Amino acid sequence: MRRILSTALATVTLAALQPSAIAQEAPNAPVATEATAPLDALVSQVAIPYEKFELDNGLTTIVHTDRKAPIVGVTIYYRVGSKHEPRGRTGFAHLYEHLFFGGSANAPNFDVPLEAAGSTTTNGSTWYDRTNYVVTIPTGALELALFLESDRMGYLLPAVTQDKLDKQRGVVQNEKRQGDNQPYGLVDYVTGDGLFPVGHPYRHSTIGSMADLEAATLVDVRNWFRENYGPNNVVMVMSGDIDAATARPLVEKWFGDLEPGPEVPQAEAGPVTLDAPVTRTMVDQVPVTRLHRVWSGPGLNAADSPALMIGMHILGGLASSRLDNALVRGDQLAVAVRASAQVFEQVSFLNAEMDVKPGVDRAAAEKRFDEVIARYRAEGPTEDEVRRAVTSVVSAQIGALEKVGGFYGKGATLAEGEMYSGDPQKFAKDLAAMASLTPADVRTALDTWLSRPVFALDVVPGERTEDGALMGGWGDEASRPAPEPDARKPAPPLPAAPERHPPEVSPVADLVFPEIERAKLSNGIGVALARRTAVPKVMLSLAFDGGYAADAYDTPGTQGLMLEMLDEGTEGMNATEIAEAQERLGAAISATGSLDESVVTMSALTANLGPSLDLMARIVRRPAFAPSEVARLKDQRLAQLSQVLASPPSLASREFGKLVFEGHPYGQPSDGLGTQESLSALTPADLQAAHDKWLRPDLATITVVGDVTMAQLLPLLERHFGNWQVPAAPAPRIDLAAATPPASPRIVLIDRPNSPQSVIYAGRVLPLSGTQGGVEALDLANDVLGGGFLARLNSDLREEKAWSYGVYSGVPKPVGPRYFVLSAPVQADRTADSIRAIVTNMEGFPGTAPVTEEELQRVTDGAIRALPNSFETNAQVLGAIRMNQRLGRPDDYYETLAEIYRSTDADAIAAAASEYLRPDQLTYVIVGDREVVEPQLRELGMPIEIRETGENAQ
Known part of the structure; x- marks a missing residue:
C-alpha cells in the first residue's frame, strides 16, 4: 500500500459562511479565486488533540476523542515491514500479515467475532516500513477488539499450523499473480532493481519473489513473531468515541501482561545516487507506451520532503500540472501524465510518468518529456502554483477529518507520526512547512534531487518477455545455495498459552440518520x-x-x-x-x-x-x-x-x-x-x-x-x-422495461496469452427491479454466499483452497432490472476447478448447506451493529440519500433497516437464495490464456465461444 501525506487532520475553525456575504454575489460575476480563509490561518488551526501513555512492556498508546458517532477506530502499527526482511525471505512480512488474521490461542477466528459485532474496515497491510492492522467498531465492541488484538499480539503461535501457512502462502502467491497480470504490473519490480543495489532494504518488493514465498517455513513464522511482534515495537491508536481515562485501564487489562521482545533494529537505508543515468526498455502486454523517470529521494523526516511533495504535485499531480499543460493539452503528445513524491521513512520515490499518445514517435515524446522536466527543475514553480498546490492538499486533508480509523484516518496519521518521527503531530508540522514554502524553496529542492542521474524506464507494447514469478526478490537468487532438503521438517510443539476469555459486546443503539x-x-x-x-x-x-x-x-x-x-x-x-x-x-x-x-x-x-x-x-x-x-x-x-x-x-x-x-x-x-x-x-x-x-x-x-x-x-x-429554464421539448425517458435476453448457461473465453491468472465474471439478470421493495432478504442471502470476506465463496476459494486472492458476488441496485454477478480472479491452472467450486457452493445453498446460526447472526446482527459505521463521512451520507431518492425509498429507510434485519430469519434468506442465487443459467466471461484454460473448460460441458482480445473494442 502506498504511503501518502498523512490524510487525517483535526479541529479546524473557520469563520462561518455569512448569508449577507452570499446575497452580495452577482449571478454572472467572475469566479472568485481568492480563498476566503487564508492558507496560513487555515493550516495553523489544524490539530488532532490526543493523550499518550506507555505501558511497562513498552506498548505506546495514543487516544483521540471524537464523539460524532458511537464508533472507535483501533489502529495498530508494528515497526516491521519488508525492508527488515533478510536475504531469501522477501515477502515474508506480508505473508505473516495474512497469518495474523488466522486466529490465536484463545480466538480461533479474528474476523468472525468482529464482523458479528458490527466492525468495518477490518484489514491489514504491509509496506516497506511497517505492518499495520485497522478495525473500526461500535463503541460497545471496543473491549472485544482489544482482547482479539492482544491475544494475537501475545499468543498467536499456538494457533499457527503448517496447514494455515500453506494455505496463506497460496493466497499471497495468487495476490502476486493478480498484480503481475495487470498491464504495467512488473514496473515496480524493475524500478526497485534500477534505483537500488542488491541488498538495499527498499530494493525488493513487498510482495516478494515466488521462490522466497515457497521457502518460508513454520520455524520462520515463529522466529518472525518472536523477533518483531513484541508490544515494545507497537504504536496503538484509539480514535473516536473514547477517552484516555476509559482507554488506559482496558489497555492495561488486555496488554499489560504481554512480554516485550527484542527491539526491531533500524535498517541501514537511504537514497542512492546512481553513477550515471540508467535506461531500460521493457516489452509488455500494454496498450500504450509509458515512460517513467524515477529518482530515489530523501525520507519523510528530511527538510526537503515537504518541498518535494509540493514540487512533484505541481509537476504532475495537479489538474493544471506542468506535464498536463505541456504534453496533454499543449503539444498533445501524451494521453495521460502523472508525477508524485512517494515518501517513506528513509527514502522516497520521485516519479514522473507519461503515457505516449498512439501514433506519436517515441523518441520525440521522450525528448519533449525530458525537456519539460528539465525546464521545470531549472525555473521552479510560480508563487501561484505553490499556493494552488498547497491549498488543494490542505483541502483534501480537511475532508479526511471525518475518518477516525482505517488506513488513512486520524488513527493512522497519529500512529505514523509517533512511529516514524516520535511526534504524533508531525502531519501538522508538514502542512505548516508546506504553507510557508516559497517558489525558491521548491526550485532548490527539485534541482538538488532531480539533477542527479535518472532511472529511465520505457514500457512498450508487445508480447511480455519477463516473468513476474521470477521478480521481486533481492536480485541475487542465481548465486544462492539451494535450500536445505529438510527445510520443511515439522516444527517442534509449543507450550500452551494462558487461557483468556473474550468479553461480551455491549448493545448498540439504533442508527440515527441525519435529518433531511x-x-x-x-x-x-x-x-x-x-x-x-x-x-x-x-x-x-x-x-x-x-x-x-x-x-x-x-x-x-x-x-x-x-x-x-x-x-x-x-x-x-x-x-x-x-x-x-x-x-x-x-x-x-x-x-x-x-x-x-x-x-x-x-x-x-x-x-x-x-x-x-x-x-x-x-x-x-x-x-x-x-x-x-x-x-x-x-x-x-x-x-x-x-x-x-x-x-x-x-x-x-x-x-x-x-x-x-x-x-x-x-x-x-x-x-x-x-x-x-x-x-x-x-x-x-x-x-x-x-x-x-x-x-x-x-x-x-x-x-x-x-x-x-x-x-x-x-x-x-x-x-x-x-434561473435555468426547462426546454420546450419533452424530457427524454429510457425504456428500462425493455426485454432482456433469456438466460442460458454459456462460457465466453477471451484469449489473453501469458496470463498467470484467469479472471471469471459470471451472473444473470434477475426478475426484479431496483425500485422493488421488500427484498432485503436477497441482500442478506448474497452476504452469506459472496458478499464479504467471510462469505462462502471467498472462504472456499481463497481461505480453504488458496486458488484466489478474493472472490466476491453482488446484487447491484440499478433503477431497472437487477442482476447477480460474481468475480473470481483465479490461478490459471485452476480455472475449471474454480467454476466447479462456485457451482457446488451455489447448489448447496440453502439445500444441503442451509444458513448456519453463525452466518445468520453475522449478516443480521452484525449488519445492524455496523450501521453507525456506515455513515461516518459526508460522502457516505450523500450516497445513501441519493440511493433512497433514486429507488423511491423514504428518507428514514436506513433507520428502519435494523428492524427489517431483525425480522429476517433463516427461512427468508433461504427462500431468496433458492429463487435468485441459483448456479444454472449463468453466463461466464473468462479472460485468460486460451492454451491453458480451454482444455479445462471443455470438460464442463457448457457451450464455449472463443474471442480474441481485440474483438472487444467493437
Missing part, C-alpha cells in the same frame, strides 16, 4: 440537505436521470465523453483556467456516470462555497465543446478504452454487462467508453446535443451534505441554478 431538509428551486429542481458540522466542508451532487444507458438512444460513448468534456472549457474559461480556479478554492468538481445517472459532484470548503458553486454552474450549464478540445479528449478516451481492453478485470466486467443485457439499454459498455468506432465518430455537435437533451433542470436533483444551513444554501443554488 427539502426544498425546491423556482424552476422545480428538488434540493435535499443533510447538515453535518464535523468538518468545514460541503459535498454537493447535481444528478440527472439518464446515464450510460442513454447511449442506447445516441452513439455509444456519447454520455461519458460529454460528461468528461464539461470541465474542459466553458464560456470565457479554458480547461487550465478551470483547473486552476478549483485549486485556488480548494474545491474538487467532477462529472461521472453510471447506468442510470449522470452526476456532477463538488467538494468545497464551506468558506468558499459561493465561488465554488459559481464555477460548478458554469461547468454544468455552459460547456464549450471546442472542436480542438473534443479531438484531444477523444484521443484520451480511445487510449483509456485500450487500457480497459488490456486489463483482465475491466475487460471481463465490460463484456459481462454487454452479454447479459444485450438489446436492453443496460447493454451499453458499463465503463461508458463505447467502442473505438463509435468514439471516433463523435463530433462537438453530438456532445452539445446530448448535453441539451439529458442535462436539463426537469431531470435534475440536488443533494447536499455538510457544514451549511438551508438558509445559506438555498439563495446560492437559486442564483446559480434556479
Whole structure:
C-alpha cells in the first residue's frame, strides 16, 4: 500500500459562511479565486488533540476523542515491514500479515467475532516500513477488539499450523499473480532493481519473489513473531468515541501482561545516487507506451520532503500540472501524465510518468518529456502554483477529518507520526512547512534531487518477455545455495498459552440518520440537505436521470465523453483556467456516470462555497465543446478504452454487462467508453446535443451534505441554478422495461496469452427491479454466499483452497432490472476447478448447506451493529440519500433497516437464495490464456465461444 501525506487532520475553525456575504454575489460575476480563509490561518488551526501513555512492556498508546458517532477506530502499527526482511525471505512480512488474521490461542477466528459485532474496515497491510492492522467498531465492541488484538499480539503461535501457512502462502502467491497480470504490473519490480543495489532494504518488493514465498517455513513464522511482534515495537491508536481515562485501564487489562521482545533494529537505508543515468526498455502486454523517470529521494523526516511533495504535485499531480499543460493539452503528445513524491521513512520515490499518445514517435515524446522536466527543475514553480498546490492538499486533508480509523484516518496519521518521527503531530508540522514554502524553496529542492542521474524506464507494447514469478526478490537468487532438503521438517510443539476469555459486546443503539431538509428551486429542481458540522466542508451532487444507458438512444460513448468534456472549457474559461480556479478554492468538481445517472459532484470548503458553486454552474450549464478540445479528449478516451481492453478485470466486467443485457439499454459498455468506432465518430455537435437533451433542470436533483444551513444554501443554488429554464421539448425517458435476453448457461473465453491468472465474471439478470421493495432478504442471502470476506465463496476459494486472492458476488441496485454477478480472479491452472467450486457452493445453498446460526447472526446482527459505521463521512451520507431518492425509498429507510434485519430469519434468506442465487443459467466471461484454460473448460460441458482480445473494442 502506498504511503501518502498523512490524510487525517483535526479541529479546524473557520469563520462561518455569512448569508449577507452570499446575497452580495452577482449571478454572472467572475469566479472568485481568492480563498476566503487564508492558507496560513487555515493550516495553523489544524490539530488532532490526543493523550499518550506507555505501558511497562513498552506498548505506546495514543487516544483521540471524537464523539460524532458511537464508533472507535483501533489502529495498530508494528515497526516491521519488508525492508527488515533478510536475504531469501522477501515477502515474508506480508505473508505473516495474512497469518495474523488466522486466529490465536484463545480466538480461533479474528474476523468472525468482529464482523458479528458490527466492525468495518477490518484489514491489514504491509509496506516497506511497517505492518499495520485497522478495525473500526461500535463503541460497545471496543473491549472485544482489544482482547482479539492482544491475544494475537501475545499468543498467536499456538494457533499457527503448517496447514494455515500453506494455505496463506497460496493466497499471497495468487495476490502476486493478480498484480503481475495487470498491464504495467512488473514496473515496480524493475524500478526497485534500477534505483537500488542488491541488498538495499527498499530494493525488493513487498510482495516478494515466488521462490522466497515457497521457502518460508513454520520455524520462520515463529522466529518472525518472536523477533518483531513484541508490544515494545507497537504504536496503538484509539480514535473516536473514547477517552484516555476509559482507554488506559482496558489497555492495561488486555496488554499489560504481554512480554516485550527484542527491539526491531533500524535498517541501514537511504537514497542512492546512481553513477550515471540508467535506461531500460521493457516489452509488455500494454496498450500504450509509458515512460517513467524515477529518482530515489530523501525520507519523510528530511527538510526537503515537504518541498518535494509540493514540487512533484505541481509537476504532475495537479489538474493544471506542468506535464498536463505541456504534453496533454499543449503539444498533445501524451494521453495521460502523472508525477508524485512517494515518501517513506528513509527514502522516497520521485516519479514522473507519461503515457505516449498512439501514433506519436517515441523518441520525440521522450525528448519533449525530458525537456519539460528539465525546464521545470531549472525555473521552479510560480508563487501561484505553490499556493494552488498547497491549498488543494490542505483541502483534501480537511475532508479526511471525518475518518477516525482505517488506513488513512486520524488513527493512522497519529500512529505514523509517533512511529516514524516520535511526534504524533508531525502531519501538522508538514502542512505548516508546506504553507510557508516559497517558489525558491521548491526550485532548490527539485534541482538538488532531480539533477542527479535518472532511472529511465520505457514500457512498450508487445508480447511480455519477463516473468513476474521470477521478480521481486533481492536480485541475487542465481548465486544462492539451494535450500536445505529438510527445510520443511515439522516444527517442534509449543507450550500452551494462558487461557483468556473474550468479553461480551455491549448493545448498540439504533442508527440515527441525519435529518433531511427539502426544498425546491423556482424552476422545480428538488434540493435535499443533510447538515453535518464535523468538518468545514460541503459535498454537493447535481444528478440527472439518464446515464450510460442513454447511449442506447445516441452513439455509444456519447454520455461519458460529454460528461468528461464539461470541465474542459466553458464560456470565457479554458480547461487550465478551470483547473486552476478549483485549486485556488480548494474545491474538487467532477462529472461521472453510471447506468442510470449522470452526476456532477463538488467538494468545497464551506468558506468558499459561493465561488465554488459559481464555477460548478458554469461547468454544468455552459460547456464549450471546442472542436480542438473534443479531438484531444477523444484521443484520451480511445487510449483509456485500450487500457480497459488490456486489463483482465475491466475487460471481463465490460463484456459481462454487454452479454447479459444485450438489446436492453443496460447493454451499453458499463465503463461508458463505447467502442473505438463509435468514439471516433463523435463530433462537438453530438456532445452539445446530448448535453441539451439529458442535462436539463426537469431531470435534475440536488443533494447536499455538510457544514451549511438551508438558509445559506438555498439563495446560492437559486442564483446559480434556479434561473435555468426547462426546454420546450419533452424530457427524454429510457425504456428500462425493455426485454432482456433469456438466460442460458454459456462460457465466453477471451484469449489473453501469458496470463498467470484467469479472471471469471459470471451472473444473470434477475426478475426484479431496483425500485422493488421488500427484498432485503436477497441482500442478506448474497452476504452469506459472496458478499464479504467471510462469505462462502471467498472462504472456499481463497481461505480453504488458496486458488484466489478474493472472490466476491453482488446484487447491484440499478433503477431497472437487477442482476447477480460474481468475480473470481483465479490461478490459471485452476480455472475449471474454480467454476466447479462456485457451482457446488451455489447448489448447496440453502439445500444441503442451509444458513448456519453463525452466518445468520453475522449478516443480521452484525449488519445492524455496523450501521453507525456506515455513515461516518459526508460522502457516505450523500450516497445513501441519493440511493433512497433514486429507488423511491423514504428518507428514514436506513433507520428502519435494523428492524427489517431483525425480522429476517433463516427461512427468508433461504427462500431468496433458492429463487435468485441459483448456479444454472449463468453466463461466464473468462479472460485468460486460451492454451491453458480451454482444455479445462471443455470438460464442463457448457457451450464455449472463443474471442480474441481485440474483438472487444467493437
